Amino acid sequence: MREYTLIVKGERIPVTYDVYKAYYQEYEHERYLKNKAANHEYSIEQFIEAGVSIEFICLDSIIPVEDKVLKTEQIAQLYRCLDKLSAEEQMIIRSIFFEEKTERELAKRLQISASAVGYRKRKILKALYQGMRSYTD
Numbered sequence: 001m002r003e004y005t006l007i008v009k010g011e012r013i014p015v016t017y018d019v020y021k022a023y024y025q026e027y028e029h030e031r032y033l034k035n036k037a038a039n040h041e042y043s044i045e046q047f048i049e050a051g052v053s054i055e056f057i058c059l060d061s062i063i064p065v066e067d068k069v070l071k072t073e074q075i076a077q078l079y080r081c082l083d084k085l086s087a088e089e090q091m092i093i094r095s096i097f098f099e100e101k102t103e104r105e106l107a108k109r110l111q112i113s114a115s116a117v118g119y120r121k122r123k124i125l126k127a128l129y130q131g132m133r134s135y136t137d
Contacts, residue, residue, distance in 0.1 A: 074132070081131035089124045096121060 004020035005012040015023075082090060095101040095109075103121065107114040 074135075077132060077135040078128070081128050081135075084131065085124065085127070089120070089127075092117065092120055093124055093128075 002017075004015050004017055006015050006020065006023055007013075082093065085093070092106065095106050096103065101109075103117045104114045107117045110117065
């Protein structure tokens, strides 16, 4: 039969299986909560326990109007840049980024190599980048 021990203040103490299991369940639960906190998934209760005011939480989560307007303008400019692409270039971007197709799937559909699809994608993205840069300048 296996002997179960826990280390308390540097000393091993023999315990029953049930005590050992309960201890490690709680230990794993604490590890899970720490990992969750590290991923920035906080609940309001955790903020309150940490002494963060609810007003700060609410103010921090509000997106300023200027940011919303800027984001809307950038999206509109991106769509204008997309409209300037050829039909095939639009199809490549739509397939990869909107329909979440892989380059390999798209290559099979277009009957070209996956590296050719990758090359075209990079070329198109560079053109879109240049179009977006001209918007910000």
